[in-house]
Amino acid sequence: MSRYPFNISTFRGGIHPENDGKKLSKDVSIRTAPLFEYYNIALQQNIGAAPKWVVNVGDTVKKGQKIAEADGFVSAPLHAPTSGVVEKIEKCPGGMGICVETLVLKSDMLDEACEFYPRIDWKECAVEDLKQRIADCGIVGMGGAAFPTSVKLSVPPDKKITDLIINGAECEPYLTADHRLMLECPEKVLIGASIMGRILGIENVHIGVEMNKVDAIETLIEHNKPYNIDIIGLDVRYPQGAEKQIIYAVTKRKVPAGGLPMDAGAVVQNVATAVAIAEAVIEGKPLFERITTVTGEAVKTPGNWRLRIGTPLVKVLELAEGIVEEPAKIILGGPMMGFAQKSLNGSIQKNSGGLVLLPPSKVTQYSSSPCIRCGRCLNACPMNINPSYLGTVIENEKFDLAMNNNVMDCIECGACAYICPAHRPLVQHIRRAKAEIRSRMASQKQSVNKK
Amino acid sequence: MSEEIKEKSGIRMPSCDKLIVSSSPHIQSRSSVAGIMFKVIIALVPAMAASVYFFGFAALKLLVLTAFFCVAAEALWCMIAGKSVKTAIFDGSAVVSGLILAMNFSPATPWYVCLIGAFLAIWLGKQVFGGIGYNPFNPAIVARVALLIALPGLMTIWVPTTKMVETAQHGISQNEAYSRTFFSAADWRKLQDSVGKNASVDVVTCATPLSMVSEIPKNTDIGAKNVFSHIDNRTAWKNYFLGNVSGSLGETSTLAIIVGCFLLIIWKLINWRVPVFFVGTVFVFTGMINFFYPGITPSPVFHVLTGGLMLGAVFMATDMVTSPVTNRGSALFGVGCGLITSVIRIWGNYPEGVSFAILFMNALVPFIDKMFIRLPFGTPKKQGAGK
Structure with missing residues (x-):
């Protein structure tokens, strides 16, 4: 079952970067990184509550051993990436630019594994067991959001889910980790998808892949026979992989404004998450490694690496044989929505799909000029809001006007700021307004509560 | 500086001391305001070439002069206002305003009118509102309308095209000339006289098709239908379409402007709806009037092909800053x-009413934009109907 190649789906709006940088690494097979001496594991690697450490400084741990346990429902445990000694637990600069609690694991270079979870026959076992396994293995959304997957798969009884969409769009420029994963582990992608389909109790499982990865689509179709999953070609357009956009592209249903995907009867999961789920269920392996693209014109040998969570970014860059020119920006994640780093002190996290080093020629720092109302941001906006107008009113601190013009519906994809010929920081203005409005609403609530 | 490149077993690592740390997105498209303006200039090239072809060196002189004056006016304002002269000039908007303003001039316009027009366009039309992006009206139209009202005598000296002069030199009959070149009888006599005397044709004036239509009540010797039959027929249409017609530089060749229009639409610089609905409405409306009251106005084809309609619809109404975004x-x-x-x-x-129409609609743009506030993706069509 496949709609490809006769029906290419898409959403309204979006952009396509002139140079998507994917050719740097899309043909480079996934390689497994060697063992390193130190791993820095940040405590909070998921949206929601941070887990709690279950090991102390000086403890010896083995690969796959739980080192932090979930604290609450929306939380996810952490597992040791290799065997060694917990050297310290301290605040270190993390990938987001703020200091975060981090566990420094000194490897004993033996890479001894503890006993993983028992294998489960996913076709026969109870659905609750599968959900429990996903929670136990610390699986979070690996496309970037890092929302605990078990929570996303626990749908409230009043919502009816009809479609599961596995997101293989990988619309971020430069990143090719998901592409390689679909090419090299198609079975695991399909099994992971089927497992989630079984958990949700639905038949309609789709995998959406952008048409710049036709080889991945064909590989998936080749292996699809026993799974009968709907594999869909998606138009090459950013942000094709955004939740609301991919739901519309695949099912032609719109998530209500301000609503969640489940309000449109859909659940979206990344392909890397699907693979992690397949490994957790059929191999019993907890999430302690992931595929990350190390790329950018400044990198000597771009490629895709199987990296353990906590691998220091310096070591990651050494794998790519360093740089050929001084980068202007180091980005953890993709160039459209990732986080610019101020140093290489951070480490790989569960949601780090890429480490991109851009040379100065790719990161021109333009000075912004007044809006000339060309309307390109309006055409690019996948949420059909008016970034041009919002940018102007937010510049003048008119947050009420911004609020009335649907600023809160913005998904912060950055297509507007990408396309703006006047180089206006539109999405940045919008982020500022959203934060301001949220804090005002919170303080309003507080003052109401006091009364 | 030796610290900058850390050499580690032959691997070059970044120094990280000059990294740019900013909010995403980290890449931007290469398009720029200057790039857009450059493309608009390219799209103007066919129309400019046509004006030079039909009016000769005088047209070229006007184009260059007005553009230069506009840039000078922009630079002067920025110097006085303490703004960056370089950024203001290199965005190219002054050049575009200047070229479009020049397209609104008759080839016989004196240089000082260009100078006044340039200052009206840049200072009154744009900079008093805060410069590029803040002007509510198209600068070129502000200048054109101000000049038309203030200096009507200087703005309405129309001259024949070089092709018309050739026709006159070949000594064809007045009747033939009517059908080919649309002079009034008096103009025709003047032109023939000056050709006979080998005088410079620059000083010969003639009417434009539209001005002839508007002057019909004064022409007692020819009735409206008689005029229409001379200026509104297939031969005349062909001349209007190709550009062999008196008028301002941009009022000549409809064909050249359509070429420019296609370029602008292909490059996504204008919303095709503006020229299509503009021209379409004129066609339909004048068509209806012409159908029910044929003596009042010429055919819709005449209206579409003559005057500044095409120039206005393609290059002036579509000005990004002063047209709606939706x-x-x-x-x-x-x-x-x-x-x-x-x-x-x-x-x-x-x-002619094109510039007044655009000026008036420019004023309404903020309201039009408010009328069509976009509903975010996923908003139910009848918002709040159930509440």
């Missing part, structure tokens, strides 16, 4: 421009 708004804007243009042309005091 698609439905653009369509409404085009219809409004078309209606006002037709009404002024048919019943107004002026022979």
Whole structure:
């Protein structure tokens, strides 16, 4: 079952970067990184509550051993990436630019594994067991959001889910980790998808892949026979992989404004998450490694690496044989929505799909000029809001006007700021307004509560 | 500086001391305001070439002069206002305003009118509002309308095209000349006289098709239908379409402007709805009037091909800053421009109404934009109907 190649789906709006940088690494097979001496594991690697450490400084741990346990429902445990000694637990600069609690694991270079979870026959076992396994293995959304997957798969009884969409769009420029994963582990992608389909109790499982990865689509179709999953070609357009956009592209249903995907009867999961789920269920392996693209014109040998969570970014860059020119920006994640780093002190996290080093020629720092109302941001906006107008009113601190013009519906994809010929920081203005409005609403609530 | 490159077993690592840390997105498209303006200039090239072809060196002189004066006016304002002269000039908007303003001039316009026009366009039309992006009206139209009202004598000296002069030199009959070149009888005699005397044809004036239509009540010797039969027929249409017609530089070749229009649409610099609805409305409205009251106004084809309609619809109404941002708004804007243009042309005091129409609709743009506030993706069509 496949709609490809006769029906290419898409959403309204979006952009396509002139140079998507994917050719740097899309043909480079996934390689497994060697063992390193130190791993820095940040405590909070998921949206929601941070887990709690279950090991102390000086403890010896083995690969796959739980080192932090979930604290609450929306939380996810952490597992040791290799065997060694917990050297310290301290605040270190993390990938987001703020200091975060981090566990420094000194490897004993033996890479001894503890006993993983028992294998489960996913076709026969109870659905609750599968959900429990996903929670136990610390699986979070690996496309970037890092929302605990078990929570996303626990749908409230009043919502009816009809479609599961596995997101293989990988619309971020430069990143090719998901592409390689679909090419090299198609079975695991399909099994992971089927497992989630079984958990949700639905038949309609789709995998959406952008048409710049036709080889991945064909590989998936080749292996699809026993799974009968709907594999869909998606138009090459950013942000094709955004939740609301991919739901519309695949099912032609719109998530209500301000609503969640489940309000449109859909659940979206990344392909890397699907693979992690397949490994957790059929191999019993907890999430302690992931595929990350190390790329950018400044990198000597771009490629895709199987990296353990906590691998220091310096070591990651050494794998790519360093740089050929001084980068202007180091980005953890993709160039459209990732986080610019101020140093290489951070480490790989569960949601780090890429480490991109851009040379100065790719990161021109333009000075912004007044809006000339060309309307390109309006055409690019996948949420059909008016970034041009919002940018102007937010510049003048008119947050009420911004609020009335649907600023809160913005998904912060950055297509507007990408396309703006006047180089206006539109999405940045919008982020500022959203934060301001949220804090005002919170303080309003507080003052109401006091009364 | 030796610290900058850390060499580690032959691997070059970044120094990280000059990294740019900013909010995403980290890449930007290469398009720029200057790039957009450059493309608009390219799209103007066919129309400019046509004007030079039909009016000779005088047209080229006007184009260069007005553009230069506009840039000078922009630079002067920025110097006085303490703004960056370089950024203001290199965005190219002054050049575009200058070229479009020049397209509104008759080839016989004296240089000082260009100078006044340039300052009107840049200072009164743009900079008093805060410069590029903040002007509510198209600068070129502000200048054109101000000049038309202030210096009507200087703005309406129309001269024949070089092709018309050749026709006159070949000594064809007045009747033939009518059908080919649309002079009034008096103009025709003047032209023949000056050709006979080998005088410079620059000083010969003639009427434009639209001004002839508007002057019909004064022409007691020829009735309206008689004039229409001379200026509104297939031969005349062909001349209007190719550009062999008196008028301002941009009023000559409809064909050249359509080429420019296609370029602008392909490059996504204008919303096609503005010119299409603008011209379409004029066609339909004048067509209806012409159908029911044939003596009042010439055919819709005549209206579309003559005067500044094409220039206005393609290059002036579509000005990004002063036209609506939404698609439905653009369509409404085009219809409004078309209606006002037709009404002024048919019943107004002026022979041409395009610039007044655009100026008026420019003023309404903020309201049009408010009328069509976009609903975010996923908003139910009847918002709040159930509440």
